[in-house]
Amino acid sequence: MDGQATPRAWELVLARVEADLRAGRLAPGDRLAPERELAAQLGVGRSSVREALRVLEVLGLLRTATGSGPTSGAMIVAAPRGGLSALLRLQVAATGFPVADVVRTRIALETAAVEVLAGAPDRDTASARAVLDAMDAEGLSVEEFLALDAQLHLALTEASGNVVAAAMMEGMRTAIESYVVAGAQAMDDWTATAARLRVEHRRIVEAVEAGDGETAHRLVRDHIARYYADAGLAHPRNGEDTAW
Template identity: 35%
Template sequence: MSDDALRPMARTRLYEQVVERLRSHVADGGLRAGDRLPPERELAQRLGVSRASVRQAIVVLEVQGLVEVRHGGGTYLVGDSLDAEPVERLMERRRRLPDVLEAREALETKLAELAAERRTEDDLTAIAAALDHMEREIAGGGHGVEGDRLFHAAVTAAAHSALLAEFMRSIAEQIAESRTESLRQPGRPARSLAQHRAIQEAIAAGRPGPAATAMRRHVRTVAKVRLLSWDPS
């Protein structure tokens, strides 16, 4: 018998059970985006758990952008389901995210600076097309994830640095995680689009310093996510 077979058995945390019950409640009740969940006190009574466990479950759902907590106004569904990510995976992303954001700031700030120096008319066209795509996504009720990806890819291409582009490709999966995490923050898609426009303008004007500053400001905004303020303990 291998040692791995005798590893400690995982125990489901009580608040994870609450999350699963809430998911079933939303699915069975046919609740939709904008609908309100029962108050914490009622949920605790009906589930036979403490309000602290209910509160922990709500925080986990809020971190994932599945609910919006309006102080003094209750908890509301953001989408039509509560298909939550497993807590262990959420904790792993929380551990990894600061390093990813640090790398993004270092790489993308330099890429924006180089793009302002080296961009061609084709590069500017690609950047503008990416922002138009993002704007359409947001107008249609989306988060603008694909437009965001296209924009940063176009800036990377405009820098005409093969090695920096390779570095970006090497962490593409982690960047995608940080992109999704950021854009599901309330009000973030429109703010990111505005920051992208500022970066675009500096690159188009051939101003390396302002382009780098605008990109740094943008990536630091990306870093402001609910996940990093969550205390798993």
């Protein structure tokens, strides 16, 4: 015995789909073989095939339609972001992540995102600008302000065009909001802090719009690290930029 567990039947189906995708035998828009055919090819029960298809659908890699005809069955789709974000949100909810690790990961993802965005000839900051304007509204509660804060950071990451980074940011959003709200409650003068955050946000967006990736990188790093330090939470070791 080699000590390795025998793959469950539905895992064989997933492995087959993965292998076909890697080899180019399947691509987005293609339909999988019918359940009965897949079950026969792999020597597993149809219930195992259905279980594997449900997993792929949750992951955002598959869309299934019931009935008969050309539109029925399971089709490969190229939209994994929703599934990745959902799985990360579940992991955050189940185990929680150390605040320091969230901070380091945010800095790694967001500094890279704004640097790429600043260097893009067709950079688009319209969504970020809209959130900035919303954050200037009077009478925002702490929770409303910080929800917009999270949306701003996500908007900049999305605008960079890195769908994996955007999915990770979206998946961590609940964790981020919970930590920043806890931090805000520990601050003596939230009004002054919110005013400072508004200024820092606009400077970040302005640096991106000016095509100054180096400054945008530095501003994002300092912005995130300072908030966590001021809130008495956690911040990166020795000012490092990486997530680890």
